[in-house]
Amino acid sequence: MTFPTFKSSQTQPRARGKEFGTQLRKQIAGNLAGYTDLFTVAGGDPAQVRVWGERALERSAAWAPALAEEIAGIAAGAGLEPWQVAVVNARTEILAAIDAVGHGECSTSVVLPEAGPPRTVQTWDWHDHLRDAPLLWEYEHDSGRVVRTFTEAGALAKIGISTAGLGVHFNILRHESDTAELGVPVHLIARRILDEAATVEEAADIARSATVSASTVITVVTESRAASIEISPAGVAVIPPGPDGVLLHCNHFLDAGLAAGERHATERPGTYDRMRHLESHVAELSGPDQNARALAMLSHAPDDAPVCAHPDLTQPLNQRWETLATIGLDLPAGRMRVHQGGPCQVTEATWQVF
Template sequence: MTFPTFISSQTEPRARGKEFGTHLRKRVAANFAGYTDLFRVAGARPAQVRAWGERALERSAAWAPHLADEMAGIAAGAGLQPWQVAVVNARTEILAAIDFVGHGECSTSVVLPDTGPPRTVQTWDWHDHLRDAPLLWEYEPDPGRVVRTFTEAGALAKIGVSTAGLGVHYNILRHESDTADLGVPVHLIARRILDEAATVEDAAGIARSATVSASTVITVVTTSEAASIEISPAGVAVIPPDSEGVLQHCNHFLDERLEAGVRHASGRPGTYDRLRHLRDHVAGLSAPDLHTRALALLGHAPEDAPVCAHPDLTQPLNQRWETLATISLDLPAGRLRVHQGGPCQVTESTWQTF
């Protein structure tokens, strides 16, 4: 089992988007429909979702006009309206506006060894009815710079790596400052970091330049440095590795000031359990071999931390979580290593190199 791939031939944003939308028309439309179902079950009205999509498109155009153009191109190719593609890119913001609480989500580990490239791995957990949304996309934002990203059909980026030697991991957060007045979608921040940044400082500057309405953490890794950039309407914090070069993150804030405003902390104990699991398995997560690192993420509830998630089919779709991918950054090669599914399904032969 592998994720579908798409390599853009167009470099102008609107043309690139239209090419993407045309070739992936059914997937983009299905992803929008899947999010429409999720928002409905979570309590949003269709008129609210449209208004939020239009607002997200407006804020995106003000902050990064070329990315708004690319979303409009995807819409044209996929037979959708631009606000509908903006909804897919702003799904984090819409879920924050609804005040949606989820108990699953991603776990990220980065280790900077004394010698050799960074050793990274993360699980990507999301709703099981959206398991067909992910894909791998390669495009060229500038001549000579190639970006490869694991993303969802219609979303401009998520987890990824560039040939400039920088990559990002990605986890959702919740903060009391999150608001229904939609800001710049955090997925677009990840996209601009992949397209433009060469250092952690560059990435933090891009994050600080955006007015956001929802929270996330983008863990930025280069061949020599790493940091988790925690983003919320209350501010941006940069979390460095510890003295051993270890940097790990789940779905709660680590910055002391931002942590004081963490949203739904008592309702999401799994994130704290998962971070303890990561910290207890540093040896495995430090291994040069990716397969060993992935197996160090193996943990199932209720006996262990729910790092590897499986959906409870008795629950409504907005409360069903599945580890849909296990992902690592190969910075020297400018490539992603991706396994479709959770750590419990990993074998030596299931890794997809993109």
């Protein structure tokens, strides 16, 4: 089992978006429908969701006009309104506005060894009814920079890597400063980092330039540096690796100042269990073999930390979580290795190199 892939032939934002929307029309419509169901079950009013989508598009156009053009192009190709594609890109912000809470989510490990490239792996957990949303997308800029991203149909980026030697991992956070006044979607921040940054410092500057309404952490990795950039309406913090080169992140803030406003961990403290699991498996997570690193993430609830999640089908869809992907970055090659599903399904043969 592998994720679908798409390679853009266009380099201009609107044309690239229109090609993407045209070729992936069915997947984008399905993803939008899935999020519409999720918002409804979580308590979102459809009319208000449209208002939030329009506001996210306005904020995006002011902060990154080219990305708003690309969203408009996707909408034109997919036969949708631009606000509908903006809703997909702003799903983190809309869920924060609805005040939706869940206890699944992602775990990330980055290790900078004394010799050799960074060793990374993350699980990506999301709602099981959206398991058909992910895809792998490659596009090129006029500058020659190539970006490869694991994202969702209609979303401009998520986890990814560029030929400028920079990659990103992605985890959701929750903070008491999160607000219903929609800001720049955090997925667009990840996109601009992949498109424009070549260093941790440049990535942090991009994050600081955006006015956001929801929280997330984007862990940025280059061949010699790494940092988790924690983003919230209350501010941005940059968390470096420890002296041993180890940088771990789950779904709670590590910065002392931002942690004072922690929401996710106070409501769903399983994030601390997952962090303790990662900390106890640093030796395996530090190894050169991607397969071994993924297997080090293997841990199931209720007997252990739920790093590898499986949905409880007795729950409503907004409370059903599944590890939909396991992903590592290959910085020297400018590629990702992607496994469809959780660590418990990993074998040497299940990795998709993209």
